[in-house]
Amino acid sequence: MSAALAINAIDLHYGAAQALKGISITCRPGRITAVLGRNGVGKSSTLRAIAGINHVSSGDIVFGSAVLKKAAPYKRARLGLGYVPQGREIFPLLTVRENLETGYAGLPRSERNIPDYIFELFPVLKSMLGRRGGDLSGGQQQQLAIARALVTRPKVLVLDEPTEGIQPSIIKDIGRALQFLRDERGMTILLVEQFLDFCREIADDIYVMDRGEIVHSGPAADLDRPEVRRHLMI
Numbered sequence: 001m002s003a004a005l006a007i008n009a010i011d012l013h014y015g016a017a018q019a020l021k022g023i024s025i026t027c028r029p030g031r032i033t034a035v036l037g038r039n040g041v042g043k044s045s046t047l048r049a050i051a052g053i054n055h056v057s058s059g060d061i062v063f064g065s066a067v068l069k070k071a072a073p074y075k076r077a078r079l080g081l082g083y084v085p086q087g088r089e090i091f092p093l094l095t096v097r098e099n100l101e102t103g104y105a106g107l108p109r110s111e112r113n114i115p116d117y118i119f120e121l122f123p124v125l126k127s128m129l130g131r132r133g134g135d136l137s138g139g140q141q142q143q144l145a146i147a148r149a150l151v152t153r154p155k156v157l158v159l160d161e162p163t164e165g166i167q168p169s170i171i172k173d174i175g176r177a178l179q180f181l182r183d184e185r186g187m188t189i190l191l192v193e194q195f196l197d198f199c200r201e202i203a204d205d206i207y208v209m210d211r212g213e214i215v216h217s218g219p220a221a222d223l224d225r226p227e228v229r230r231h232l233m234i
C-alpha cells in the first residue's frame with residue numbers, strides 16, 4: 001500500500017543553522033504515526049515543512065500522488081492536509097462558530113457546513129458555539145483547533161503536540177477522538193508529541209528524533225524498549 005504522506009530526506013535551515021538533516025517519515029494510510037523527541041530536536045520544524053510554512057532546502061514531501069514542492073499552505077489544505085499548530089492558534093475574539101467557519105475558505109459552497117460528527121466528538125463545542133475562542137480553557141481550545149482542521153475535510157491530519165498543557169481528562173477525550181478518526185473515518189494522522197504514554201496508547205508507528213535526525217523508527221510497542229526511551233530522556 002502506498003503512503004498517504006511521505007517525507008523523503010528533507011533538510012531545513014534557519015539561516016546558517018540546519019534544523020533538519022535528511023528526515024524521512026512514511027505515514028501509512030488510515031494509521032496514526034507519532035514523532036517523538038525532546039524539546040528543540042526539530043519536531044515542529046518537520047510539521048511546519050509539511051504544512052508549507054517553512055520551506056525545505058532539499059528532499060521532498062509527497063502527499064498522495066502530489067509532490068508538494070513550494071505549494072503554499074492554503075493549497076496544501078485544499079489538497080486535504082489538515083494542520084493543527086502548536087499552541088492551537090485559536091482566534092480569541094471570534095466565537096467558536098466563527099473559528100470553525102474559518103475552515104470554510106478552501107471548500108466548495110456545497111461543503112461549507114460543520115459535519116455533525118465533529119460535535120459528537122467534541123460535544124462541549126456545540127454548547128459553546130456563541131462564546132469567544134479566548135474564553136475557552138486550554139483543553140477546549142485544543143478541541144476547537146482539531147475541530148477547525150476537521151471542517152476543512154482533511155485526508156491527512158497533522159497535529160503539533162496536541163496534549164501540551166492539557167488536563168488528563170481532556171487528553172483522554174483527544175486520544176479517543178483521534179482513534180475514532182482513524183478507525184471510523186479512515187483518516188491518516190501524523191502527530192508530534194513529548195507524552196510517551198499517549199503515543200504508546202494510540203499510535204501505530206513511531207519515529208524518534210534527536211538533534212534534527214530520525215534515530216529510531218518502528219511500531220509503537222518499541223516505546224517499551226529501554227534503548228528507545230533513552231533518546232527521550234531529558
Ligand SMILES: Nc1ncnc2c1ncn2[C@@H]1O[C@H](COP(=O)(O)OP(=O)(O)OP(=O)(O)O)[C@@H](O)[C@H]1O
Nearest residue numbers: 014017019037038039040041042043044045046086
Ligand atoms: N524560526 C526559527 N528561527 C531560527 N531557529 C529556529 C526557528 N524555529 C526553530 N528554530 C530552531 O530549530 C531547532 C528545532 O526547533 P523545533 O521548534 O522544530 O523543535 P521541537 O522539537 O518542535 O521543539 P519543541 O518541543 O520545543 O517545540 C531548535 O534549535 C530551534 O531553536
